[in-house]
Amino acid sequence: MSFLSAPKTQVSVGSNMAPRATDSSATGNPRNKTSLKPGRSLMDWIRLGQSGQDLTGVGGKMQRVTTEELAKHNKLTDAWTAIRGSQGKQDFSQNWVSRFFEVKRYEWLQSNASITIVVYTRWRHMRQENVIIDRQNKDLCITLLIEDHLYTLHQDLCDNIDSIEVNVKRPSGKVELILTKSEPGKQWASLGSPLSKHQTWISTVESDVVYRKWRLNEITNITHDTNLYKFEPPEGTIMRVPLGHHVHAQADVAGMQVSRSYTVVPPSLEQQTPKGCLYLMVKVYPNGALSSLFGKLKTGDELQLSNHEGKFLEESLDDVRSLILCAAGTGFTPMAGLIQHSLFTHPDPDRKICLLFFNKTERDIFWRDQLDMLAQNVTNFRVVYVLSEPHANWTGSKGRIREELLQDVIPSNDEKRLFCACGPSAFTNQAVEFAKGLGCDEDSIHAFVG
Numbered sequence: 001m002s003f004l005s006a007p008k009t010q011v012s013v014g015s016n017m018a019p020r021a022t023d024s025s026a027t028g029n030p031r032n033k034t035s036l037k038p039g040r041s042l043m044d045w046i047r048l049g050q051s052g053q054d055l056t057g058v059g060g061k062m063q064r065v066t067t068e069e070l071a072k073h074n075k076l077t078d079a080w081t082a083i084r085g086s087q088g089k090q091d092f093s094q095n096w097v098s099r100f101f102e103v104k105r106y107e108w109l110q111s112n113a114s115i116t117i118v119v120y121t122r123w124r125h126m127r128q129e130n131v132i133i134d135r136q137n138k139d140l141c142i143t144l145l146i147e148d149h150l151y152t153l154h155q156d157l158c159d160n161i162d163s164i165e166v167n168v169k170r171p172s173g174k175v176e177l178i179l180t181k182s183e184p185g186k187q188w189a190s191l192g193s194p195l196s197k198h199q200t201w202i203s204t205v206e207s208d209v210v211y212r213k214w215r216l217n218e219i220t221n222i223t224h225d226t227n228l229y230k231f232e233p234p235e236g237t238i239m240r241v242p243l244g245h246h247v248h249a250q251a252d253v254a255g256m257q258v259s260r261s262y263t264v265v266p267p268s269l270e271q272q273t274p275k276g277c278l279y280l281m282v283k284v285y286p287n288g289a290l291s292s293l294f295g296k297l298k299t300g301d302e303l304q305l306s307n308h309e310g311k312f313l314e315e316s317l318d319d320v321r322s323l324i325l326c327a328a329g330t331g332f333t334p335m336a337g338l339i340q341h342s343l344f345t346h347p348d349p350d351r352k353i354c355l356l357f358f359n360k361t362e363r364d365i366f367w368r369d370q371l372d373m374l375a376q377n378v379t380n381f382r383v384v385y386v387l388s389e390p391h392a393n394w395t396g397s398k399g400r401i402r403e404e405l406l407q408d409v410i411p412s413n414d415e416k417r418l419f420c421a422c423g424p425s426a427f428t429n430q431a432v433e434f435a436k437g438l439g440c441d442e443d444s445i446h447a448f449v450g
């Protein structure tokens with residue numbers, strides 16, 4: 001087992017290097033926070049760092065450390081880590097160390113017919129969608145998206161397999177990958193030999209964005225400027241996208257790599273996304289750097305799409321009695337998934353859903369037929385269209401987002417509610433502020449942002 005977090009064979013111990021309290025200080029990114037032991041604070045680090053105590057354990061001298069030496073310090077009370085090639089002792093932030101050791105190992109076992117790889121992620125929100133598989137013959141790369149980290153297993157397998165099944169146990173977060181042997185009865189001497197990035201555990205902000213070439217299979221027109229695009233993954237890739245999450249699309253624009261985010265949507269408000277494809281609903285701006293390329297795509301073309309990202313947790317819908325969705329323009333895309341999920345995939349007759357949908361004109365409204373049909377036929381679904389530039393004969397709501405519109409749709413506090421907002425940042429910020437003003441607390445608000 002290697003503990004290096006950077007691909008270097010030698011690491012050094014600095015003479016005045018205090019162990020880090022959090023990995024956020026290593027990355028400069030506040031998202032990677034790790035809690036200190038109870039009773040500890042940043043001041044303890046400062047005092048410790050200035051105490052003159054030999055924190056390196058090597059008498060203040062620079063010391064070259066081999067990976068073999070590093071690997072010996074693998075106890076909770078004697079753990080060395082390599083951070084970007086530099087190494088420090090770590091016993092202060094027990095949680096971080098425990099998590100590192102818990103996740104950064106896997107087991108495998110075999111029966112006559114199959115190989116089972118087991119990873120104990122201990123993340124209660126782990127789901128099948130957080131496991132991405134890329135396989136080319138015996139080259140198997142498994143990427144686990146665990147909270148804001150990527151854990152990768154990459155092996156040249158000992159022998160051929162026919163298929164892979166992924167099971168995730170919740171809330172334990174135990175992941176089982178069952179590989180069906182091509183030759184049942186043949187015993188494997190090992191799982192295989194490690195390939196690049198095998199057993200790496202890296203924060204998503206520090207990792208390179210991974211792109212794959214997806215093939216455009218179908219284009220459906222939605223409005224005068226927006227289409228629905230169905231993509232199929234490259235052969236050997238299995239990637240399903242969690243509710244409300246997005247991918248990056250990347251293309252070469254005038255010699256520069258340009259990428260933009262797009263939320264994954266269901267094929268319609270009634271249908272769940274079938275396995276083995278994903279749908280994007282994209283508004284084409286003729287002068288937009290990337291969306292204009294969507295306007296030129298033809299079926300059969302390939303487009304680079306990334307691993308999925310996002311903060312929305314499906315569990316936040318549990319027991320919600322009132323779901324209020326506030327969307328402007330393409331901010332409708334995450335709401336489409338939430339509506340489909342709440343009415344069809346996991347229908348809950350006790351949940352009321354209200355979509356407050358802001359657009360310029362009537363012709364900009366996505367899936368209006370479907371929304372109207374649902375509003376007519378499903379008692380717990382309601383839609384309110386608000387237009388900023390309506391025709392003279394428009395009798396519905398007019399103008400922009402304002403408190404009074406939200407007041408009508410946010411119910412009183414006596415039932416569990418979830419308020420979701422998505423649109424241009426100014427719109428989303430305003431929607432969130434109004435929702436707070438109307439009594440929604442932080443836990444009952446989700447803003448979809450990039």
Ligand SMILES: Cc1cc2nc3c(=O)[nH]c(=O)nc-3n(C[C@H](O)[C@H](O)[C@H](O)COP(=O)(O)OP(=O)(O)OC[C@H]3O[C@@H](n4cnc5c(N)ncnc54)[C@H](O)[C@@H]3O)c2cc1C
Pocket residue numbers: 246260261262263264280281282283284285287288289290291292330333424448449450
């Ligand atoms: C998390 C996330 C999810 C997203 N999901 C989707 C989605 O599902 N579908 C979708 O179509 N877009 C979505 N977007 C927006 C998308 O990422 C791009 O910003 C959009 O396609 C424009 O990119 P562009 O390169 O074509 O335009 P740019 O070259 O970046 O901009 C060119 C011009 O286009 C106009 N423009 C660009 N964006 C907007 C906008 N949002 N509103 C009004 N005018 C604009 C402006 O006039 C701008 O000057 C999402 C964004 C984020 C952050």
